[in-house]
Amino acid sequence: MTRYKLSKIIFYIVVAISFISVAIIxxxxxxxxxxxxxxxxxxxxxxxxxxxxxxxxxEVNRAISLIExxxxxxxxxVKTDLKQRTYEAYNITLNIYNKYKNKKxxxxxxELIKNSLRNVRFFDGYGYYSIYDFSGKTxxxxxxxxxxxxxxxxxxxxxxxxxxxxxxxxxxxxxxxxFVNWRFLSPKENTEENKKGYIKVFEPYxxxxxxxxxxxxxxxLLKEEALDRIRKISYDKKGYVFVLNKQGTILAHKYRKEIExxxxxxxxxxxxxxxxxxxxNSVKSNTEAFISYSWFRPNTDILSDKLTYVKTFEKWxxxxxxxxxxxxxxxxxxxxxxxxKLKMIYRLFYSLVFFLIISILIFYITKxxxxxxxxxxxxxxxxxxxxxxxxxxxxxxxxxxxxxSELAICANKMIETRVKNEEEIExxxKEVLINxxxxxxxxxxxxxxxxxSKTDKEGVITFxxxxxxxxxxxxxxxxxxxxxxxxxxPDTKKEVYKDLWSTILDKRVWKGVLKxxxxxxxxxxxxxxIVPILDVSGSIKEFIAIRYDVSDLIxxxxxxxxxxxxxxxxxxxxxxxxxDLENKDDLILAIFNIQRFKEINEYYGFEVGDKxxxxxxxVLQKKIDDNTVLYKLQGDEFALLTSKDKISLEEFKTLxxxxxxxxxxxxxxxxxxxxxxxxxxxxxxxxxYFINAEMAKNHTKIENKELIVLDENKDIKESLILNxxxxxxxxxxxxxxRLVIFAQPIISNIDNKINKYECLxxxxxxDGTIISPFKFLNIAKKAKLxxxxxxxxxxxxxxxxxxxxxxxxxxxxxxxxxxxxxxxxLENKLKEYPGISQKLILEIVENEGIENYQDVSNFxxxxxxxxxxxxxxxFGTGYSNFDYLMKLNVDFxxxxxxxxxxxxxxxxxxIVTELIVSFTKKLNIKTIAEFVHSKEIHEIVTDMGIDYSxxxxxxxxxxxx
Numbered sequence: 001m002t003r004y005k006l007s008k009i010i011f012y013i014v015v016a017i018s019f020i021s022v023a024i025i026x027x028x029x030x031x032x033x034x035x036x037x038x039x040x041x042x043x044x045x046x047x048x049x050x051x052x053x054x055x056x057x058x059e060v061n062r063a064i065s066l067i068e069x070x071x072x073x074x075x076x077x078v079k080t081d082l083k084q085r086t087y088e089a090y091n092i093t094l095n096i097y098n099k100y101k102n103k104k105x106x107x108x109x110x111e112l113i114k115n116s117l118r119n120v121r122f123f124d125g126y127g128y129y130s131i132y133d134f135s136g137k138t139x140x141x142x143x144x145x146x147x148x149x150x151x152x153x154x155x156x157x158x159x160x161x162x163x164x165x166x167x168x169x170x171x172x173x174x175x176x177x178x179f180v181n182w183r184f185l186s187p188k189e190n191t192e193e194n195k196k197g198y199i200k201v202f203e204p205y206x207x208x209x210x211x212x213x214x215x216x217x218x219x220x221l222l223k224e225e226a227l228d229r230i231r232k233i234s235y236d237k238k239g240y241v242f243v244l245n246k247q248g249t250i251l252a253h254k255y256r257k258e259i260e261x262x263x264x265x266x267x268x269x270x271x272x273x274x275x276x277x278x279x280x281n282s283v284k285s286n287t288e289a290f291i292s293y294s295w296f297r298p299n300t301d302i303l304s305d306k307l308t309y310v311k312t313f314e315k316w317x318x319x320x321x322x323x324x325x326x327x328x329x330x331x332x333x334x335x336x337x338x339x340x341k342l343k344m345i346y347r348l349f350y351s352l353v354f355f356l357i358i359s360i361l362i363f364y365i366t367k368x369x370x371x372x373x374x375x376x377x378x379x380x381x382x383x384x385x386x387x388x389x390x391x392x393x394x395x396x397x398x399x400x401x402x403x404x405s406e407l408a409i410c411a412n413k414m415i416e417t418r419v420k421n422e423e424e425i426e427x428x429x430k431e432v433l434i435n436x437x438x439x440x441x442x443x444x445x446x447x448x449x450x451x452x453s454k455t456d457k458e459g460v461i462t463f464x465x466x467x468x469x470x471x472x473x474x475x476x477x478x479x480x481x482x483x484x485x486x487x488x489x490p491d492t493k494k495e496v497y498k499d500l501w502s503t504i505l506d507k508r509v510w511k512g513v514l515k516x517x518x519x520x521x522x523x524x525x526x527x528x529x530i531v532p533i534l535d536v537s538g539s540i541k542e543f544i545a546i547r548y549d550v551s552d553l554i555x556x557x558x559x560x561x562x563x564x565x566x567x568x569x570x571x572x573x574x575x576x577x578x579x580d581l582e583n584k585d586d587l588i589l590a591i592f593n594i595q596r597f598k599e600i601n602e603y604y605g606f607e608v609g610d611k612x613x614x615x616x617x618x619v620l621q622k623k624i625d626d627n628t629v630l631y632k633l634q635g636d637e638f639a640l641l642t643s644k645d646k647i648s649l650e651e652f653k654t655l656x657x658x659x660x661x662x663x664x665x666x667x668x669x670x671x672x673x674x675x676x677x678x679x680x681x682x683x684x685x686x687x688x689y690f691i692n693a694e695m696a697k698n699h700t701k702i703e704n705k706e707l708i709v710l711d712e713n714k715d716i717k718e719s720l721i722l723n724x725x726x727x728x729x730x731x732x733x734x735x736x737x738r739l740v741i742f743a744q745p746i747i748s749n750i751d752n753k754i755n756k757y758e759c760l761x762x763x764x765x766x767d768g769t770i771i772s773p774f775k776f777l778n779i780a781k782k783a784k785l786x787x788x789x790x791x792x793x794x795x796x797x798x799x800x801x802x803x804x805x806x807x808x809x810x811x812x813x814x815x816x817x818x819x820x821x822x823x824x825x826l827e828n829k830l831k832e833y834p835g836i837s838q839k840l841i842l843e844i845v846e847n848e849g850i851e852n853y854q855d856v857s858n859f860x861x862x863x864x865x866x867x868x869x870x871x872x873x874x875f876g877t878g879y880s881n882f883d884y885l886m887k888l889n890v891d892f893x894x895x896x897x898x899x900x901x902x903x904x905x906x907x908x909x910x911i912v913t914e915l916i917v918s919f920t921k922k923l924n925i926k927t928i929a930e931f932v933h934s935k936e937i938h939e940i941v942t943d944m945g946i947d948y949s950x951x952x953x954x955x956x957x958x959x960x961x
Contacts, residue, residue, distance in 0.1 A: 025355065036344070041337050048332065049307075052324050053290060056309035058924035059322045063233060063241050064313055065922050067226045069886045071315070074222050078213060079179065082198040085122060085211040086177075089129050090200050092116055097204055110205065114140045114148075123213045126187060130210040134172070136165050139207055143187050158183035159192055168199055172208045176201045186214055223316060227252045230320075233889070234864065238297075244319045248280050251318070271295075283312045283319055297325060451526060451547035457540050459483050471526075471549060473519035487516040489523060504532050504543060513550060525554045566632035568610055569617040577631045577639055581689050586644040588652050589689040591697045592620075592659075595678045597636035604673055611670045612677070619666065623659050628652075639693075649685050653709055656681050660706050683709040727783040730763070730776050734788055738764040741796045742957035743808070746928060746950045749942040756807035756841065758950065759797045760957050761789060781815075790816050791825055800960045802833040809841035811873060817844070817859045818852060830866050837867030843894065845873045853887070860888055871928070876916060885923060893920050895946070897931025904936055917945050 117129040128142025136154030141147040164182035177200040197212030233241045240254040248264035267273045282289035288311040308323035394408040454463035464479040503510040510530045526547035535541045564576035601609040627646035631639040668675045682696025696710040743757040763771040780786040801808045871892035899909040929941040932951030
């Protein structure tokens, strides 16, 4: 029978499989690359088109959101105006009444009131005053005097069959004042229209004053304001929004104002008329639509393909739309397709070369492995032939494979084990003899120096050494057969022995100090270790107790404690406080004094006074935690001591104030006597704590205050000197060009890549220390140096980023925006560095409120026209206002770090942040989370849909120079 070598079979199989695998992989790779190329091209086209559709949709929805928000806002303003007008009439009526109530009759006063209000007009002539009594009689009608002094309007019914006077009287009876809706004739068009009014009862004469406005007038104003705002909307350089109504009238067009307010039928350009008809017809059956067509670029004769999105605004029957030219898309897609094709060719070439090299390597490696296997098999055959007669081991140096090496090690261990077994047996016999001897010596040593006893598992003493007999005073035969209750001291609590037995019955060692008594009744203390002894099956056989006499140590500790403990309250005393204060830093001390305690002692006696001090000590102890220590000082004084690393001075001050209030509101019942007391307290956190706190406590009586913190009552001169020093530092840093820019990365939450940087100012001190702006920013504003700081940031940021392919942001406050030289510098630098505006983001710091709204709005529009983007910084706290987002044309909102920092703990912060994200998404405004300091925070803000993140977890600010 023919036998083949295993190594050769493995070699041929591996080579054959490798070559076949390489060929198959190459075929699949080529097919995959071609399919991937086709798929990538299609996906690129689809993605680009969908992105443009989404952008168009976002701009239209943003315009609609703006209209709806203004609608709601205007309704609130109308209500406010109506109520104000009614109150004005009410005040006029009340003044006339008060002036003539004792001089004229009711009829004369009423006539004066009517004459004062009859000719008053407002709301562009639509608004006037009316007065009715509760019977439905019209006393005054500013629109038509024919209705006065009769009941004509009481029977007036509108086209819906409703009686307006009856509704007014119902509200007046129910609320005395409030809003009412009804229909009535318009004073100008003389047609019946919806009205909204506010009524208020004049109680001296029991009549109703009414003011109202027409809904049609309000909607007309809203439409005009909405169209004006839409005309101002711009994006992506030439992007704009247009408006038509469903009847085909062009209402707003940024670049074709000559066709506004014209109907489609009046448009002379046939192609334009055709496109407008398509736009109107596209939303007859749907509320929105995308339309593609060819049209001229704005202000040019170039005809281009265009994609337009239109959506109906049903409330006003408007069609709102915007569009984008597709030339750029076609050009971009063509370039991307060429790049993909070239990439595919390169990848196929490289993969072919790679697979060829791999095939050669596999052949060479397999050949070498086969030879090594032959050699290794020969070594093992020789070893096993001689194993029974020779103890020679296999040489591991000749073996190349790990598995064979492990086999060789096991074979060598077999030889080693056979040789060592007899030696180990002999050595273990010797060790057993030695260990028995040592155990006897250890027993003698322990027996001579410690108190030793043994018990069975029921606790009956079976052994007691001489030391146990000596310290307890019992003879050995008195101890044997008894239990340890014999020496148990009655002061020892039952819980101690319960814990002891629970521990040792659980087969664990119990350690502790026990208080015992001798046969003569004397007390002694032992430090004990009780060990359960187990048999071979793991069950408890007996217990052994080893004890040491610590009576001297315990008694000495008691004597020391008496010196530093107040005998009445058992609290640490003044001596202990002074020891705790000695040579220690960063402490805070408060000293409390009971006011007029001497009178309590004199009136009720010292026994009542002592009991009061004990009760007060118990109350104070409950008010503090483990971070604060309570002391009893001399007489009627207590002290609290803590460390600054455990509680801040402000928190400690709050704690002391709460203690004062709670004691003031507490009534102590001492021997049937109800006692109320007041405390005063002095606090210090500076060295010489005791003296400073005493001074502060004594000063409370001088200033008639309950609480004084010595640290808070320093001379103002120190603060003034500090400000002067910082002003000089800042001026010198400006003159020596030591103000530098640090840039912190802002990360996209989609791909976790750096998308932009924020420029932050830092001062380099004379010794090289980097100083945060928190140290000098307010000083700069007071010293009139603030604008120099902003201008330095602008100059250095532009110089650095003008040739970098990345966006960057600069912080501007309202002071900067209103400072003409700073704005002029910004505009000049935008002109000096062409193209930089596309990378610049201006962050408006929002912590001071926007009072000069028009100036800020004009600044934003100017910067947007130059190509810059706008961000609102620190949004979410302070003066944050959603109204600003609606009115100001911004691109980003930076959510304030004080909410992001604790968003994983603070539910309110998370709710507000989600509200901001939802609101901004509807306006197509991007969001940035600040102070992202951990992975958990980053994951939370990403899941919430925030677009970008910034914080130390993602990248610290670094100097750009």
